[in-house]
Amino acid sequence: MDELKHKTLNEQKWDRWAEGLDAKNRRNDYLRKAQHNLIALLPIKEGVSLLDIGCGTGWAVGDAAKVVGDKGTFYGVDMSAKMIDKAKENYQGRPGIQFMQANAESIPLADDMFDIIICTHSFHHYLHPDKALSEMNRLLRKGGRVYILDPTADSRIIRFADRIIRVLEPAHVKIYSTAEFHFMISRSGLRYGGCRVIGSNQKVHMGEKVY
Numbered sequence: 001m002d003e004l005k006h007k008t009l010n011e012q013k014w015d016r017w018a019e020g021l022d023a024k025n026r027r028n029d030y031l032r033k034a035q036h037n038l039i040a041l042l043p044i045k046e047g048v049s050l051l052d053i054g055c056g057t058g059w060a061v062g063d064a065a066k067v068v069g070d071k072g073t074f075y076g077v078d079m080s081a082k083m084i085d086k087a088k089e090n091y092q093g094r095p096g097i098q099f100m101q102a103n104a105e106s107i108p109l110a111d112d113m114f115d116i117i118i119c120t121h122s123f124h125h126y127l128h129p130d131k132a133l134s135e136m137n138r139l140l141r142k143g144g145r146v147y148i149l150d151p152t153a154d155s156r157i158i159r160f161a162d163r164i165i166r167v168l169e170p171a172h173v174k175i176y177s178t179a180e181f182h183f184m185i186s187r188s189g190l191r192y193g194g195c196r197v198i199g200s201n202q203k204v205h206m207g208e209k210v211y
């Protein structure tokens, strides 16, 4: 798809979603639970530097910061201006927490800044996933890790759903299989660290910056 058209459709969609993402309902409970389960796996210690790409209204950033009583640096970026506005409103006054509007494929932050990068329910929307992975590699410190939590096309039902969503939602890009995550993460220069099942049809794929 044409880049500008994809960007416009995507931004419009997520700006519309921003208002409802903090509401109490089944969909949001499902997203929060998966994010919470991911955060429980992370090696978060005092002084950690963590980035959430496609952070929505900032929920996972706030949850991660709570683990160390805000003693660290916690960033969230999202392409939707409305998501970022909500995130800033939600976490106003919390030390160490910052949000910024940015596309996952080009993030205006310095090299080697983060120990941990997370990306939840967002990666399958990226038009150029290789560019997003290359940004993750650039932003991680040596020894740092990325955790991508996403639906994973390892079953026929998810591959079928992926095809249907592509028809219904023009801005949808692709739900990847574990083999594709392994290949793309390795091609970005990170070492693929395997995956874990987090929820039904969702996996977290890990990558480590070893060089």
Ligand SMILES: C[S@@+](CC[C@H](N)C(=O)[O-])C[C@H]1O[C@@H](n2cnc3c(N)ncnc32)[C@H](O)[C@@H]1O
Residues within 6 Å of the ligand: 010, 014, 015, 031, 032, 035, 053, 054, 055, 056, 057, 077, 078, 079, 080, 083, 102, 103, 104, 105, 119, 120, 121, 122, 125, 126, 127
């Ligand atoms: C389904 S929401 C998930 C939000 C949150 N991470 C969660 O797990 O609840 C997908 C998010 O990805 C963001 N997003 C989609 N494409 C993006 C891109 N290219 N760069 C940055 N954010 C993007 C959207 O704006 C939206 O906030």
